[in-house]
Amino acid sequence: MQRRRLLGLAAAGLTSVMALTTLSACGSSSPLSKNVTLHLIAADYGDPKTGNSSTEYWNDIVRSFQKDNPRIKVNVEVVDWTHVDDKVAELVKAGKAPDIAQIGSYAAYAAQDQLYTADELFTVSQQADFIPSLADAGSVDHTQYGIPWVSSSRLFFYNKKLFANAGITKAPETWDDLAADAKLLKDTGVKEPYGLPLGPEEAQAESLMWMLGSGGNYTDTVGSYTFDSAPNVDAFAWVKKNLVDAGLVGPKDPAKTDRKQVFADFLAGKAAMINGHPTLLAQAKKAGINVGVAQLPGETGADTNTLGVADWVMAFKQNGNVEADGKFLQYVYQQQNLVKFLDQYGLLPVTTSASQAMRKNPKDKDLVKFLDLLPEAIFYPVSKTSWGPVSDRVKKVIGTAVHGDPKSVLSDLQIYAEAQDADSGAKQ
DSSP: OOGGGTTTOOOOOOOOOOOOOOOOGGGOOOOOSSOEEEEEEEEEOSOGGGTOOTHHHHHHHHHHHHHHOTTEEEEEEEEEHHHHHHHHHHHHHTTOOOSEEEESOOHHHHHTTOBOOHHHHSOHHHHHHBOHHHHHHTEETTEEOOEEEEEEEOEEEEEHHHHHHTTOOSOOOBHHHHHHHHHHHHHTTOSEEEOOOOSTTTHHHHHHHHHHHTTOOSBOTTSOBOTTOHHHHHHHHHHIIIIITTTOSOSSOGGGOOHHHHHHHHHTTOEEEEEEOHHHHHHHHHTTOOEEEEOOOBSSSOOSOOEEEEEEEEEBSTTOOHHHHHHHHHHHTSHHHHHHHHHHHTOBOSBHHHHHHHHHOGGGGGGHHHHHHGGGOEEOOTTSTTHHHHHHHHHHHGGGGGTSOHHHHHHHHHHHHHHHHHHHTOOO
């Protein structure tokens, strides 16, 4: 999610009806003329110890698929998120690429011309149904290689009970509003007015949300890195001065605080304000938190942009099984098959038709705000082959920007990112 974006998002009870058109691979319904065995590697969104592993889902899909497609055998290998990306990379390097992989990133393989394009696997109507921002995030030079699998977006969460105790009647819209509310909350005894997770688990997410609030981003419109841009520096300078130095983020060091820690604090009623995803909303209600959600506060007003996240499916060319790959993937992306996975792990759909169906379903009313953000959401620059190492570096060091000189930290990141771009030979 970038596996960490979606890891552990379980049991949110997604009940939307998905409306993908079911068509055979590559626009042909004719059976294969020979027997084919596909190797599928997929990430595990659950935990085998709790009986929530994704293995059962994929085994069920394969069993039902093979009833109608007896010439195609699919061998499934489900790997935990900690190792799945490395597992695929090792196989590709050894010349033993899987036919299909469901992992966290695709760009390096697309850059090496190792993947089939989406239009080789899906019909035009199916491609058109993917939410445009997700299709764009899966594209390199306007060609889609990454097929979105699951998605999520972020909103501002606040504890209504703690707000009421502090005399606050509405969610903050600007950063100054947020700081003022944080002071009121601290004055009423709230130890963690705003939870600021800039630790190594997901610092790249929290950082980008603050950058977006000032009109910044990790990259510009042509894909060049912009870590040390004025808006980004201003964002971290503001956070440092008005939240961290002001003692409004709690006793923990933000640079060492992970997302899971501030989420736990929010669910325990200790943190009053954080940025969160759809599953947290369900968890908060289950925990008895009177939770409110709103658009992310921005420097001058509520931010119209937010962070969008996705994981990816891709099909490798090495074994030449494009027709079988397409048949299987189009089966996987059928309505009943996708909704089963989303229901199990509480994630958002990746198609326009599914989003429209969800909005009409009263049971999904809490998710509509998150869905509405997806079409215009800002995603990590996952089409850049350099993003992997750059993201890792961000997680390790960007939190120090709220202790030292933000410009210096962001300038160092800019130098590192540009060097990685040069090494990869890609500015996509």
